[in-house]
Amino acid sequence: MGAVMPRLGIGMDSCVIPLRHGGLSLVQTTDFFYPLVDDPYMMGKIACANVLSDLYAMGVTDCDNMLMLLGISQKLSEKERDKVVPLMVRGFKDAAEEAGTTVTGGQTVMNPWIIIGGVASTVCQPNEFIMPDNAVPGDVLVLTKPLGTQVAVNAHQWLDIPEKWNKIKLVVTQEDVELAYQEAMFNMARLNRTAAGLMHTFNAHAATDITGFGILGHAQNLARQQRNEVAFVIHNLPVVAKMAAISKACGNLFGLLQGTSAETSGGLLICLPREQAARFCAEIKSPKYGEGHQAWIIGIVEKGARTARIIDKPRIIEVAPRGAGPPPTVTTPTTPTAPLS
Amino acid sequence: MGAVMPRLGIGMDSCVIPLRHGGLSLVQTTDFFYPLVDDPYMMGKIACANVLSDLYAMGVTDCDNMLMLLGISQKLSEKERDKVVPLMVRGFKDAAEEAGTTVTGGQTVMNPWIIIGGVASTVCQPNEFIMPDNAVPGDVLVLTKPLGTQVAVNAHQWLDIPEKWNKIKLVVTQEDVELAYQEAMFNMARLNRTAAGLMHTFNAHAATDITGFGILGHAQNLARQQRNEVAFVIHNLPVVAKMAAISKACGNLFGLLQGTSAETSGGLLICLPREQAARFCAEIKSPKYGEGHQAWIIGIVEKGARTARIIDKPRIIEVAPRGAGPPPTVTTPTTPTAPLS
Numbered sequence: 001m002g003a004v005m006p007r008l009g010i011g012m013d014s015c016v017i018p019l020r021h022g023g024l025s026l027v028q029t030t031d032f033f034y035p036l037v038d039d040p041y042m043m044g045k046i047a048c049a050n051v052l053s054d055l056y057a058m059g060v061t062d063c064d065n066m067l068m069l070l071g072i073s074q075k076l077s078e079k080e081r082d083k084v085v086p087l088m089v090r091g092f093k094d095a096a097e098e099a100g101t102t103v104t105g106g107q108t109v110m111n112p113w114i115i116i117g118g119v120a121s122t123v124c125q126p127n128e129f130i131m132p133d134n135a136v137p138g139d140v141l142v143l144t145k146p147l148g149t150q151v152a153v154n155a156h157q158w159l160d161i162p163e164k165w166n167k168i169k170l171v172v173t174q175e176d177v178e179l180a181y182q183e184a185m186f187n188m189a190r191l192n193r194t195a196a197g198l199m200h201t202f203n204a205h206a207a208t209d210i211t212g213f214g215i216l217g218h219a220q221n222l223a224r225q226q227r228n229e230v231a232f233v234i235h236n237l238p239v240v241a242k243m244a245a246i247s248k249a250c251g252n253l254f255g256l257l258q259g260t261s262a263e264t265s266g267g268l269l270i271c272l273p274r275e276q277a278a279r280f281c282a283e284i285k286s287p288k289y290g291e292g293h294q295a296w297i298i299g300i301v302e303k304g305a306r307t308a309r310i311i312d313k314p315r316i317i318e319v320a321p322r323g324a325g326p327p328p329t330v331t332t333p334t335t336p337t338a339p340l341s
Numbered sequence: 342m343g344a345v346m347p348r349l350g351i352g353m354d355s356c357v358i359p360l361r362h363g364g365l366s367l368v369q370t371t372d373f374f375y376p377l378v379d380d381p382y383m384m385g386k387i388a389c390a391n392v393l394s395d396l397y398a399m400g401v402t403d404c405d406n407m408l409m410l411l412g413i414s415q416k417l418s419e420k421e422r423d424k425v426v427p428l429m430v431r432g433f434k435d436a437a438e439e440a441g442t443t444v445t446g447g448q449t450v451m452n453p454w455i456i457i458g459g460v461a462s463t464v465c466q467p468n469e470f471i472m473p474d475n476a477v478p479g480d481v482l483v484l485t486k487p488l489g490t491q492v493a494v495n496a497h498q499w500l501d502i503p504e505k506w507n508k509i510k511l512v513v514t515q516e517d518v519e520l521a522y523q524e525a526m527f528n529m530a531r532l533n534r535t536a537a538g539l540m541h542t543f544n545a546h547a548a549t550d551i552t553g554f555g556i557l558g559h560a561q562n563l564a565r566q567q568r569n570e571v572a573f574v575i576h577n578l579p580v581v582a583k584m585a586a587i588s589k590a591c592g593n594l595f596g597l598l599q600g601t602s603a604e605t606s607g608g609l610l611i612c613l614p615r616e617q618a619a620r621f622c623a624e625i626k627s628p629k630y631g632e633g634h635q636a637w638i639i640g641i642v643e644k645g646a647r648t649a650r651i652i653d654k655p656r657i658i659e660v661a662p663r664g665a666g667p668p669p670t671v672t673t674p675t676t677p678t679a680p681l682s
Contacts, residue, residue, distance in 0.1 A: 015445035017406040019464050021365055030371075030408045030448050030460055065358040067371045067460065069410070104356035107371050112453035119371055119408065119460045123360050 012132055012225070013054035013208055014120075024123050029054035032069045032117020036153050036264060037185050040084045044091020045189040047116040050265035052099055053209040055120050056196035057268055059130030064122045066096050068106035071115025088116055091189075099191055130199055132206040133227045135271035139205055139301035141232060142277050144195045144284065144293070145187045145267025146319035147215055148243030151254050152177075152184035153264075155246050171245040180240045183321040186292065187240070188265040194289040195268045201283070202276040210266030216259025219269060219308035231304020232271075234259065238296045238317040259310045271301055292322060353473055353566070354395035354549055355461075365464050370395035373410045373458020377494050377605060378526050381425045385432020386530040388457040391606035393440055394550040396461050397537035398609055400471035405463045407437050409447035412456025429457055440532055471540055473547040474568045476612035480546055480642035482573055483618050485536040485625065485634070486528045486608030487660035488556055489584030492595050493518070493525035494605075496587050512586040521581045524662040527633065528581070529606040535630040536609045542624070543617035551607030557600025560610060560649035572645020573612075575600065579637045579658040600651045612642055633663060 014029040031051045035043045048066070055063055072085055096103050106118065122128075155177045158164035192209060199207060208222040219232045237244075239256065247256035254261040272280055281295040296317060355370040372392045376384045389407070396404055413426055437444050447459065463469075496518045499505035533550060540548060549563040560573045578585075580597065588597035595602040613621055622636040637658060 015406060015408070017445060019405060020403075021464060021466070022363060024362055024365070024464065026367075026406055026462060026464055028406065028408065028460070028462060029446065030410065032410065032448055033450060062361075064360060065356060065367055065369065067356070067369065069371065069373065104358065105370065107373055107458065109374060109456075111456075115450075115452075117448065119369070121367060121369060121462055123362060123365065123367055123464050125362070 013057040014060070016058070016129065016131075019123065024125060025129070026121065026123050027055060027058055027060050027129055028119065028121035030069075030117065030119045032115055033264070035114050035116065039185070040087035041091040042185050042189055043116060044088040044093070045095040046185070046265050047088075048092045048095035048099070048118060049189055049191050050211070051118040051120050053192050053211075053265055053268075055122060056192035057207050057209040058132065059196055059199045059204065059207065060122050060124060060128060061193055061196045062122060062124075063099055063101040063120045066101055066103045067119040068092055068103050069115065069117040069119070070106065070108040071111035071113065072108060073114045074110050074112060092116070092118065095189065095191065099193055130204055130207065132208060132222060133225050134205040135226050135230050135301050136205060136228055137230055137301055137303045138274055139271045140274050140277045140297050141219075141234065141299040141301065142270045142272055142280055142295050143210070143215070143238060143267050143298045144192060144270070144295045145190070145210070146238040146240050146317075147210070147261065147263060147266070148180070148240035148256060149184040149188055149264050149266065150262045151243040151246055151256055152180040152240050154254070155243075156181035168246050168249045171249045172242050176242045179321040180242055183240050190292055192268050194284060194293055195270070195295070198280055198284055199270060202272055202280040205271040205273070207268050207270040209268050210263045212262045214255065214260040214262055215269065216308060216310055219259070222269065223306045223308040226306055229303060229305065230301050231306065232299060232301055232308035234299035234308070234310040234314060236296060236298040236315045236317055237310070238298065238319050241318045241320050244316045244318070257314070257316070267295075294319070354398040355401070357399070357470065357472075360464065365466060366470070367462065367464055368396060368399055368401050368470055369460065369462035371410075371458065371460045373456055374605070376455050376457065380526070381428035382432040383526050383530055384457060385429040385434070386436040387526070387606050388429075389433045389436035389440070389459060390530055390532050391552070392459040392461050394533050394552070394606055394609075396463060397533035398548050398550040399473065400537050400540045400545065400548065401463050401465060401469060402534055402537045403463060403465075404440055404442040404461045406461075407442055407444045408460040409433055409444050410456065410458040410460070411447065411449040412452035412454065413449060414455045415451050415453060433457070433459065436530065436532065440534055471545055471548065473549060473563060474566050475546040476567050476571050476642050477546060477569055478571055478642055478644045479615055480612045481615050481618045481638050482560075482575065482640040482642065483611045483613055483621055483636050484551070484556070484579060484608050484639045485533060485611070485636045486531070486551070487579040487581050487658075488551070488602065488604060488607070489521070489581035489597060490525040490529055490605050490607065491603045492584040492587050492597055493521040493581055495595070496584075497522035509587050509590045512590045513583050517583045520662040521583055524581050531633055533609050535625060535634055536611070536636070539621055539625055540611060543613055543621040546612040546614070548609050548611040550609050551604045553603045555596065555601040555603055556610065557649060557651055560600070563610065564647045564649040567647055570644060571642050571647065573640060573642055573649035575640035575649070575651040575655060577637060577639040577656045577658055578651070579639065579660050582659045582661050585657045585659070598655070598657070608636075635660070
């Protein structure tokens with residue numbers, strides 16, 4: 001949250017307030033925004049995951065309480081409102097439940113646009129959160145969700161806007177876009193809670209979550225807060241399949257490959273000791289954490305002036321949608337195959 | 342807050358979450374709304390006072406942390422924005438400072454309308470808050486700010502709308518409205534913190550703050566939560582001077598005398614033991630708490646079915662604006678006076 005209101009924040013994703021009682025701290029965050037997917041239930045889950053993500057970036061795994069913020073659009077008919085609002089609320093509450101917490105209150109207003117967001121708070125002991133300022137040269141950077149949510153959401157809207165669709169239809173099919181949109185939606189709705197827990201297991205030195213400023217913006221924010229003189233260098237960009245092609249076809253409109261494309265409820269960017277990072281990436285895929293978790297080593301921490309950059313021509317890792325069969329890159333085989341009977 | 346989103350709330354102004362640590366509870370609340378006064382700085386103060394009021398209604402006097410919620414209207418020019426937004430933020434932060442707390446983060450979005458609000462959280466021991474469910478027959482009801490903020494704000498807007506102004510100009514002067522508007526603004530910006538502290542001193546049994554549902558709506562909410570079979574009966578309505586006349590002249594458009602006129606950042610409605618209530622009202626006027634505090638005994642708690650009502654023809658207490666000389670009701674003396682030399 002600090003990133004969006006830097007004058008008030010303290011450069012971290014959540015604020016950490018020392019309490020009057022026995023060495024405890026209040027860690028809390030708030031976020032609210034506007035719907036970006038069509039499905040109200042999924043939108044509720046995404047909003048909740050996005051709020052919680054700021055706690056998870058601090059290594060906090062248990063949220064003590066959530067409040068919900070809702071703006072109901074005056075432009076909705078009564079019928080639309082009665083359908084849409086309960087589904088959004090349900091999605092939000094279900095994601096909170098998945099996170100092991102509950103929504104105990106909130107505020108609702110009428111507004112020209114729909115608003116959804118919330119507040120997440122936890123009270124914890126010093127060992128329950130990880131201050132994001134301890135990266136050292138030799139660490140590596142791990143990312144826990146692929147990039148490209150904004151591109152996927154926009155491309156999906158363009159399916160219905162011929163002049164926009166014409167710009168990208170040479171590089172993607174409608175099916176590619178549908179799959180990417182769904183993949184982005186499920187990624188946005190997925191909690192970063194498992195990653196937050198593994199930050200402790202594998203001794204993370206610092207982390208942030210990727211949202212409105214894109215991978216590069218958040219990497220720069222994180223670098224700026226480090227106690228040691230370090231710089232972050234990003235070599236690899238995991239992106240939802242085909243989104244890099246769309247971004248290029250639009251003349252880099254989104255800045256996806258420059259690292260400036262906005263993400264919603266993106267992954268955690270975590271600084272880990274080199275020897276731990278591969279184990280982190282292997283562990284997060286374990287079935288015991290449920291489906292869909294994945295992480296990539298995307299860069300290194302070197303000595304430097306608290307900056308972050310992406311190398312020229314980073315490697316693009318195309319992340320295929322789950323359950324979509326073989327990755328789209330092999331749909332045009334270059335070697336002869338036996339005909340299917 | 343619970344009142345505005347009853348499905349999610351627990352019928353109280355703030356949620357109270359038992360924590361995993363040593364008998365502590367997290368008490369927190371959130372509120373956001375739209376500007377209702379012209380002065381951005383005062384609007385910031387009002388928003389902050391309004392958020393904190395939900396904590397104060399629980400007898401919590403110390404807020405550990407605040408977050409700010411801001412929506413910046415796209416309709417503001419850059420020049421307007423650069424003037425208005427910093428003043429609102431400043432007002433909010435100044436009120437937080439006055440409350441002995443700080444604003445450590447928040448969220449800002451662009452929106453068609455300006456939004457301002459926040460989150461207030463505190464972690465406290467069981468003796469630091471008062472559960473609002475302990476009223477007993479024989480208690481009396483005390484109110485700590487006069488009613489009529491909505492009427493004052495609307496009447497002030499009507500100064501520029503001739504067809505509206507024509508409706509009320511027979512019962513009020515422009516000066517009456519200007520004074521009432523200012524009085525309402527200062528009342529809304531005033532913290533209920535002193536009242537929260539005195540709730541402990543004088544052994545309050547329950548309290549709520551008066552906002553969107555008006556005095557009657559919030560009295561009913563509070564009555565509904567009582568453990569004992571009680572009913573609240575309201576006899577007196579302290580209102581900002583002249584607002585009752587305006588409300589009548591508008592055919593009870595606002596419901597001010599019916600107790601349903603919305604208030605913003607209104608006073609606390611407190612159930613106090615009878616013998617303590619007068620002392621509460623005397624003490625709150627003490628200069629040691631600063632200027633402007635006042636409280637009125639407005640009703641009684643009797644045996645009943647957890648309901649609240651206002652008697653037929655309640656007594657209207659006209660609360661004169663401070664610094665406005667003698668109360669307006671004596672400007673036409675009925676007894677001869679010696680001419681002033």
